[in-house]
Structure formats: C-alpha cells, structure tokens
Amino acid sequence: MKCSNAKIIFVTDSNSQSRLFIEHIEARLKCEISLLSPVDSIEAIKNNNALILLDAAEMDDSRMQNWCVSAAGKQGLVLAAINLRDENHATQVLASVYLKGVFYRRDSVDLICKGISKLLDDHLWMSRSLMTQLIERYRNQQLNAYRPVGGLTQRELEIICLLGSGASNNAIARQLFVSEHTVKSHLYNIFRKLDVRNRIQATNWARQNLGVLPNISASAARKPAETRSAKNGLAGTDAPGL
Structure with a gap:
C-alpha cells in the first residue's frame, strides 16, 4: 500500500492543532490525509485501501476498540494509534485492540512520517521493547491457560x-x-x-x-x-x- 494509491485517515477532533499536524504530514509524505471525528462510523471510509490513525488523546479505549472491531471485517484497512502516553499505555491499549503501529506523544514529525511509510509498506511499527512486552504477556497467557x-x-x-x-x-x-x-x-x-x-x-x-x-x-x-x-x-x- 503505497502513498500514491492509499488513503490516510486521521481520526481525531477537528481543531487548529490537528489541522496543522495534517499539513505537516502531507507536506512530508506528499499525500492527502482526511480527517474524521471519533464519533463518526468507519462506514464513512469508502476506500478499503486505507491507513487509519486513531488519536489516543481524543478517544478512549472502548471507542478505539469499536473502530478496530468494525475494521476487522474490511480487507485493506490498517489501524495504528497515535499520541499514546508511553509504552505502558500502548501495552494497555494493545491488550484489547489490534493495531499494526503505535506512535507516542513524544515522537517527532520525522519519526511519525517514517512510521507511516513503514505501515504503508505493510510493516509493523512499534518499538522492540514493546514487542518484547507483548510477547511476554502472550507467553504468560498461554502458561495460565494450561496451568491446572x-x-x-x-x-x-x-x-x-x-x-x-x-x-x-x-x-x-x-x-x-x-x-x-x-x-x-x-x-x-x-x-x-x-x-x-x-x-x-x-x-x-x-x-x-x-x-x-x-x-x-x-x-x-x-x-x-x-x-x-x-x-x-x-x-x-x-x-x-x-
């Protein structure tokens, strides 16, 4: 999924800060980004070939989960979360929703652009330490599942x-x-x-x-x-x- 034929959708509140962020990303990646409100339905996305960025600063876990559940039945949609507080917050969110990428509030625009490009190329985007935590959690769940x-x-x-x-x-x-x-x-x-x-x-x-x-x-x-x-x-x- 290249930027030339993919659609990027930023799910967040529409304000001057979010519009400025979109302008920066569009200028760096040379692609168009649409904005949807967190209260909108995923049905508003007509293009199945899309990267959806969920703003964790404007959406609670249950709303993010609803978006992920709705996206599960649609091929070609890739979901990532942006503005996560830290790795603990990411781990908490990933316990209930499936995301292919995570971005933190501290991430620079350059780093976010790099991550978006990787996601468009069908790669995961998350830190090695976060992956280690997720693997460890999954391993513990498997052990507990078989423990008498x-x-x-x-x-x-x-x-x-x-x-x-x-x-x-x-x-x-x-x-x-x-x-x-x-x-x-x-x-x-x-x-x-x-x-x-x-x-x-x-x-x-x-x-x-x-x-x-x-x-x-x-x-x-x-x-x-x-x-x-x-x-x-x-x-x-x-x-x-x-």
Whole structure:
C-alpha cells in the first residue's frame, strides 16, 4: 500500500492543532490525509485501501476498540494509534485492540512520517521493547491457560462440573465411563485440594473460580442411577460428603 494509491485517515477532533499536524504530514509524505471525528462510523471510509490513525488523546479505549472491531471485517484497512502516553499505555491499549503501529506523544514529525511509510509498506511499527512486552504477556497467557486450576487435574475438573449439575456418583461414573469407586477417589482428592468438606462447598468454589459450570440435565444424569437402584431394589449408598 503505497502513498500514491492509499488513503490516510486521521481520526481525531477537528481543531487548529490537528489541522496543522495534517499539513505537516502531507507536506512530508506528499499525500492527502482526511480527517474524521471519533464519533463518526468507519462506514464513512469508502476506500478499503486505507491507513487509519486513531488519536489516543481524543478517544478512549472502548471507542478505539469499536473502530478496530468494525475494521476487522474490511480487507485493506490498517489501524495504528497515535499520541499514546508511553509504552505502558500502548501495552494497555494493545491488550484489547489490534493495531499494526503505535506512535507516542513524544515522537517527532520525522519519526511519525517514517512510521507511516513503514505501515504503508505493510510493516509493523512499534518499538522492540514493546514487542518484547507483548510477547511476554502472550507467553504468560498461554502458561495460565494450561496451568491446572486449584491444582485440579482435567479429570477432576470434569467431575466437579458434573457435580455442579447435581449428578450422583453413579451418574458421574456412567457419564465418564469409570467406576463409582474411582469417582469417590477423585472427589476425595478434590475436597482435599480445595480444602472443602462437601459437595455444596466444592460446587460453590467451582462457581466462584471457574465461572458458569457446564449444565447437564440433573434429572437425566440421575436417571441411570435411579434405574439401576430400582432394578436392584436398593437406594443410593453414597458415603456422606462424597
């Protein structure tokens, strides 16, 4: 995307300072820059081959995010943020929006022009230290995604989710194709790891730490156990607490 066939759009409030900035950039890059208000819609951009500069000094994170979400469905649009306070601010913004470039308030016009040229050539424009922070954050997110919650194994997480639906030991065993003895052993380990004493406490812990639990039909989960008990003429014999 070269300046000759690309459109540059500066999303900011229209005032003497922003118009002066646009004049400087246009003179340096020999290209035309349009100005849109932060309250405008991205639909106002007719050219899909465009670089959009979002003014972080005039837009809050939610408005920037709305622009990025709208741009996601349009090919050829490149978004960058300008007037960010520092790298911490950039990291905060990049946690919720996808940008290919960032510019800081301290950046000179020459540096901004260089960055715009790189973005038009389909390169990223951000500092090495910022990239390092982003990579480190992504790595930590991946580690947290695979770290067992509360020390629970994947099987124990499955059991505690079924527990939250009201399923009996027998129903859980049939659902997971294991024995009731195995389910009781897992429940014992779950209670010990979570430092709880019964099913209700374990379920409450799960709802607080795991969010909304998968919902299976409690009546359907209990049905196999009830059917088996009826056939045997016996009531369920789950141990207290387990």
